Amino acid sequence: MSMQRKINDIDLKLLRIFQTVADCGGFSAAESQLNIARSTISTHMADLESRLGLTLCQRGRAGFALTEEGKTVYDAVLSLFGALDQFRQQVNGLHDLVTGELNIICSDAIVSDPRFKLTETLARFCEQAPEVVINISTNSLPEMEQALIDGRADICFAPRHRDLSSLKYTPLYSEDYFLYCHRKHPLFGADEARITNERLAACPFIHPGIQTVGQASIAMEGLKRSANAYIYEVRMALIATGRYIGFFPSHYVQPWLSRGEMRALRPADRHYAVDIAALTRRAGNQDKVLSLFQRQLAHTYGH
Numbered sequence: 001m002s003m004q005r006k007i008n009d010i011d012l013k014l015l016r017i018f019q020t021v022a023d024c025g026g027f028s029a030a031e032s033q034l035n036i037a038r039s040t041i042s043t044h045m046a047d048l049e050s051r052l053g054l055t056l057c058q059r060g061r062a063g064f065a066l067t068e069e070g071k072t073v074y075d076a077v078l079s080l081f082g083a084l085d086q087f088r089q090q091v092n093g094l095h096d097l098v099t100g101e102l103n104i105i106c107s108d109a110i111v112s113d114p115r116f117k118l119t120e121t122l123a124r125f126c127e128q129a130p131e132v133v134i135n136i137s138t139n140s141l142p143e144m145e146q147a148l149i150d151g152r153a154d155i156c157f158a159p160r161h162r163d164l165s166s167l168k169y170t171p172l173y174s175e176d177y178f179l180y181c182h183r184k185h186p187l188f189g190a191d192e193a194r195i196t197n198e199r200l201a202a203c204p205f206i207h208p209g210i211q212t213v214g215q216a217s218i219a220m221e222g223l224k225r226s227a228n229a230y231i232y233e234v235r236m237a238l239i240a241t242g243r244y245i246g247f248f249p250s251h252y253v254q255p256w257l258s259r260g261e262m263r264a265l266r267p268a269d270r271h272y273a274v275d276i277a278a279l280t281r282r283a284g285n286q287d288k289v290l291s292l293f294q295r296q297l298a299h300t301y302g303h
Contacts, residue, residue: 011048011051013044014044014045014047014048014051015048015077015080015081016081017030017034017041017044017045017048018045018048018056018073018074018077019074019077019078019081020033020034021041021045021057021064022057022066022070022074025064026059026063026064027041027042027045027059027064045057052073054067054069054070054073055067055069055070056069056070056073057070097131098128098129098131098132098288098289098292099129099131099132099289100132100133100287100288100289101132101133101134101135101289102125102132102133102134102135102154102155102289102290102293103135103147103152103153103154103155104134104135104136104137104153104154104155104156104157105136105137105138105139105143105144105147105153105155105156105157106118106136106137106138106156106157106158107138107139107140107141107144107156107157107158107159108138108140108230108231108232108233109232109233109249109252110157110158110276112251112252113175113249113251113252113276114251115172115173115251115276116157116172116173116276117300117301118157120300121293121296121297121300122134124296124299124300125292125293125296128292128296129289129292132289140209140210140230140231141158141159141161141210141230142210144156144158144279145164145167145279148167148279148280148281149164149166149167149281151281154280154289154290154293155278155279155280155290155293155294156278156279156280157172157276157277157278157279158276158277158279159175159249159274159275159276159277160274160275160276160277161210161211161212161213161216161274162211162212162213165282166281166282166283167279167280167281167282168279168280168281168282169275169277169278169279170277170278170279170280170297170303171275171276171277172275172276172277172278172301173275173276173301174273174274174275174276175249175250175251175273175274175275175276176249176250176271176272176273177216177219177247177248177249177250177271177272177273177274178247178248178250178253178264178265178267178270178271179200179219179245179246179247179264179265179266179267179270179271180239180245180246180247180248180253180262180263180264180265181203181239181244181245181262181263181265182239182240182241182242182261182262183242183260183261183262183263184240184241184242185203185242185243185244185245187199187200187203187245187263187265188263192266195265195266197222197266200222200223200245200265200266200270201222201223201224202224203223203224203244203245204224204226204227204243204244204245205220205223205224205225205226205227205244205245205246206226206227206228206229206235206238206239206244206245206246206247207220207223207225207227207228207229208228208229208230208235208247209228209229209230210230214272215271215272215273215274216247216272216274218272219247219269219270219271219272220247223245226244227244229246232248232249232252235248236248236256239262245265247272278294278297280294
């Protein structure tokens with residue numbers, strides 16, 4: 001086997017036999033290990049020595065012994081098969097190793113909801129994919145939808161106000177929204193019976209600034225759109241002036257309600273529920289990173 005030609009499968013087979021013979025200390029001892037006859041082993045060894053142009057071992061009455069050339073080849077064989085085993089492990093590891101980036105966008109204030117189990121999902125995901133770089137940001141629903149379509153986001157979490165045909169929506173849980181005012185607002189101390197639709201229609205109303213459908217549109221019907229604010233923190237700043245009324249998710253306003261700073265208005269009919277959903281692209285193949293994250297998300301929510 002001149003170094004000027006490539007090693008083929010037959011050469012590797014013969015080198016494996018040579019390694020076993022050397023490890024066993026002779027042809028006879030290698031018979032059971034290789035499960036082939038001693039005469040066949042002898043033929044293979046002769047073939048290998050012919051290919052290499054070297055004498056690898058001495059065999060006779062004095063017993064079996066590697067020549068100096070045989071010892072050198074033996075060491076080289078160990079290095080060769082060690083490298084092949086390492087190569088195999090690395091290639092096989094590629095099926096399990098998950099690398100790259102995961103781009104997540106969350107709707108405003110969703111992370112503060114205890115039912116939004118992002119932390120639990122991320123903990124499971126990071127344990128299985130510690131090399132993945134995670135990018136998380138917050139944006140409005142239209143911006144999230146566009147980021148998914150453009151490929152700038154892998155998965156988004158938001159209230160399901162509408163469905164786009166190019167996106168897939170996986171409901172996680174339902175969120176209740178009510179119409180609120182601040183304690184500075186004229187309706188804060190009013191009797192419930194005196195808070196009519198006509199009085200509500202006269203109040204400046206903060207619209208979320210996005211297209212709404214279903215229950216949300218019905219709950220907002222007849223209200224005077226005087227401001228637009230998608231982000232709850234900014235919406236709260238407007239509410240705190242005492243001039244505006246607006247919708248908030250029930251979990252978000254609990255601190256203000258507990259302090260007596262806000263009140264729900266006509267909760268029986270000025271109310272709607274929206275699914276909090278995971279949004280992904282409908283078309284195209286999902287990579288291993290997103291697929292793994294979605295499996296952990298499904299496990300977290302018992303889907």
